[in-house]
Structures are given as C-alpha cells and as structure tokens.
Amino acid sequence: MAAPIRYETTGPIATITLDRPDALNAITVAMIEALDAALAQAAEDRAVRVLIVTGSGRAFCVGADIGQLDQWEKDPGLRDRFYALAPRFFRRLEEFPKPVIAAVNGVAAAGGFEICCFADIVIAAEDARIGDAHANFVGFGPVSAVVAPTVLPRKIAAELLYTGDMMSPAQLHLWGFVNRVVPAAELMETALAMAGRIAAKQPLAIQAAKNLARRAGLVDPGLLGSHAYESAKAIFATEDFQEGLRAFAEKRAPDFKGR
Secondary structure (H helix, E strand, O other), X not given: OOXXXXXXXXXXXXXXXXXXXXXXXXXXXXXXXXXXXXXHHHHHOOOOOEEEEEEOOXXXXXXXXHHHHHHHHHOHHHHHHHHHHHHHHHHHHHXXXXXXXXXXXXXXXXXXXXXXXXXXXXXXXXXXXXXXOHHHHOOOOHHHHHHHHHHOOHHHHHHHHHHOOOEOHHHHHHOOOOXXXXXXXXXXXXXXXXXXXXXXXXXXXXXXHHHHHHHOOOOOHHHHHXXXXXXXXXXXXXXXXXXXXXXHHHOOOOOOOOO
C-alpha cells in the first residue's frame, strides 16, 4: 500500500505532501498517524526552520475520508483510533514551534480547512476553493467551530460554518485568511520562496515570535508583554543576535546558525 503522505527536506525547509490524490487527499487513520509522525520529526529536527504543507493532485485535502465510515461501523476500534489521533494531530499542529505555510493547491474543506486555520501563512492557487463544508454532510467540525472564529471575522466564520459554502482565495484574502493568491503553476515556487525568506532569519527569534503571536489573543496583553521582554532578553544573548549585528555593520547577509 502506498504511503499516504510524503515527507521531504530541502535544506532548512521541510515539506509534507498529502498523497492520496485519487481520494482528494481525504484523511484516513493511516494518514493521520503519518501526519502526526511527520510533524514530530520536523519539530525535533534542528535543521528544519520552516514547514510547508500541501497536497498532491486536484485537492489540498477534503477532510476525513467519509468512505471509511462503513469500516468504522464494522470496526469500532478504528473509529476510536481516529477520534484519539485527530485531536492529538491538530494539537501538535497548533503547537508546532516553527512557521507553517499551507500551500493550497485545490479544494481545502473540513480537515483541510482546519489545517489552513492552524497554518501561520496560507498561499493559495487562484483556482482553489476553501471552506469548512462540515455542514453539508456531517453536521459540524469541532476543530473548525472553535478555531475558525479566531482566525476570521466572526460573521465570516459563521457563514462558512453554518452554510458549508466554499469561498475563493480572493474572497478569503480580503478577510486576511489567505496571504497570497497566485497562479496554480507558481504555487510551490511562491511557497518555497516565502519559506526561504523566513528560514534565512534567526530561527530561535522566529520561534519566539510565533509562540508569542499564537498566544496574543488568549492571555492578558500585560502578562504576555512581560513574557515577550523575557524572550527578547534570551534572544539578545544568542550567537545569532551577535551575528546579526556584525552582518549589519559589515553590510553583508547574516549567516544564522540557530544558537
């Protein structure tokens, strides 16, 4: 049986490609196990500074494989594994310490939409379609119901959650959910270029910035401000910080090492 995802690294950039194109990259138990393992590997690999998530074929990801629901009826253990694994995967994605770019190459619905919600940056092909879509067939998605209103205006999130409608990247760009809309042929080139620009910065500083930005809407700004200054003091003590100062003085590109 073919692996449900591909995990590749090129220098400081890791790429996870959901790879069930004939099923529009619908998520199975095997896929979510593989995704969870790939996230853990990328998080632990000090050489990886940025992660790209994309899909193969015509879709980014259409969410859970509804075709497997019959198997769940016959094997409740399979259903239980999915319900145990899915929250763990999304928690790992939410807490992933390095920047995540979603390169949306086609339909991103249900679980695919939720992956985009947790991504730090979304770059989408012009012909992609993005939406929650749970309402169309399975009622609602517990992850998107909680997360979508934190990354979209509440009324736009409500429209997506309640109608199951899909939106174009151009529409979602207006609401700040999509960062870039590009021709499909330029999608990965654009994502890799963005990842490369991020990877060239101080990795420890970028991770600190991500951690603070993720928590900004969840805690009291005064408390987070104190933590931010403590994080900044730690960055000032790194070799990378000194390298940045030297590079500025010497009018050259810095060479950050992540220490």
